[in-house]
Amino acid sequence: MTETSRMGRFVKIAVSAVIILVSLFLLQRLLTPKYVDDVVEGAFVAEYYEEEKDHDLIFIGDCEVYENFSPAVLWQDYGINSYIRGSAEQYIWQSYYLLEDTLRYETPDVVVFNVQSLQFNESQREAYNRMSLEGMEWSPSKVKAIFASMKDSENFLDYVFPILRYHSRWSDLGASDLEYLFKKKPVSFNGYYMRVDVRPAENVPEGRPLADYRFGANAWSYLVKIADLCEANGIELILIKAPSLYPYWYEEWDAQVRDFAQERGLRYLNFLELGPEIGVDYSTDTYDGGLHMNLSGAEKLSHYMGALLREEIGLPDRRGEEALSAVWEEKLAAYEAEKLAQYEYYGMDVE
Numbered sequence: 001m002t003e004t005s006r007m008g009r010f011v012k013i014a015v016s017a018v019i020i021l022v023s024l025f026l027l028q029r030l031l032t033p034k035y036v037d038d039v040v041e042g043a044f045v046a047e048y049y050e051e052e053k054d055h056d057l058i059f060i061g062d063c064e065v066y067e068n069f070s071p072a073v074l075w076q077d078y079g080i081n082s083y084i085r086g087s088a089e090q091y092i093w094q095s096y097y098l099l100e101d102t103l104r105y106e107t108p109d110v111v112v113f114n115v116q117s118l119q120f121n122e123s124q125r126e127a128y129n130r131m132s133l134e135g136m137e138w139s140p141s142k143v144k145a146i147f148a149s150m151k152d153s154e155n156f157l158d159y160v161f162p163i164l165r166y167h168s169r170w171s172d173l174g175a176s177d178l179e180y181l182f183k184k185k186p187v188s189f190n191g192y193y194m195r196v197d198v199r200p201a202e203n204v205p206e207g208r209p210l211a212d213y214r215f216g217a218n219a220w221s222y223l224v225k226i227a228d229l230c231e232a233n234g235i236e237l238i239l240i241k242a243p244s245l246y247p248y249w250y251e252e253w254d255a256q257v258r259d260f261a262q263e264r265g266l267r268y269l270n271f272l273e274l275g276p277e278i279g280v281d282y283s284t285d286t287y288d289g290g291l292h293m294n295l296s297g298a299e300k301l302s303h304y305m306g307a308l309l310r311e312e313i314g315l316p317d318r319r320g321e322e323a324l325s326a327v328w329e330e331k332l333a334a335y336e337a338e339k340l341a342q343y344e345y346y347g348m349d350v351e
Contacts, residue, residue, distance in 0.1 A: 243280055
């Protein structure tokens with residue numbers, strides 16, 4: 001075989017390999033869920049990486065943070081620059097590794113963690129794992145988060161190459177899969193998920209008795225890790241329990257968190273108890289019968305939280321910073337536009 005023919009054969013193989021790799025890449029982009037229509041919560045984690053990393057406050061946790069606090073209000077009323085690194089049923093080990101991941105980019109003054117996820121000692125569903133983990137950028141933190149989260153039926157390579165997991169998703173493809181093949185649609189406001197509709201809390205079930213009220217050793221170890229990580233980086237950690245009426249929050253659980261907070265010298269805010277002081281009204285401030293706050297409730301909680309962060313912790317008012325204020329001017333315009341669009345959609349009067 002001549003040198004020319006060998007070179008021609010090599011070029012053909014190389015071109016074929018490139019075509020195969022590009023095709024697989026495009027198929028993977030097409031088949032991987034975009035989280036822009038119904039289940040938008042799967043997009044929240046990834047949106048953080050598009051932001052300038054200069055936040056004074058970071059929230060971590062499940063839906064009890066991303067539906068109950070509004071960074072827009074914290075900025076508008078107090079000049080606090082914040083972001084919510086939340087995701088659906090975010091397990092506490094995922095919160096820890098998301099915090100570890102965040103510290104690759106920035107070191108906030110304060111971290112707020114919602115303690116509801118202590119109820120889970122192991123992952124419950126693969127779908128929730130994927131909504132928390134797929135959006136993370138690759139790093140040692142993501143690798144550790146995957147291994148800490150995977151159920152027995154899951155495979156690490158399915159996270160490395162999502163096409164292995166979603167190869168049969170053809171029947172679920174829609175217009176958004178093509179529209180957002182290479183671009184992203186923002187679905188949150190600094191991690192906040194806005195809902196303006198109202199469904200009052202009625203007939204909320206009481207908690208059923210448990211055989212053992214102690215938090216699991218695995219979950220508990222990650223609360224210690226979160227506290228240690230914050231302490232090592234000079235970050236003030238605030239533990240909270242959002243004012244969600246369900247899932248039920250037991251007094252025995254609350255006592256364990258209070259004891260831990262006292263032992264570690266941490267603030268713990270139980271918003272179930274603080275609701276009357278804040279003005280939470282479960283007939284108007286929830287969109288799903290008491291599970292989460294709607295816009296009205298989230299803005300009340302945010303105003304209360306902002307006052308505490310300013311007056312007791314001393315987070316700075318940064319509204320005088322020209323560049324940051326310009327960024328927030330755009331964010332607030334989008335926030336108000338979405339608010340008006342939702343009021344119109346639900347046939348509600350603009351507040």
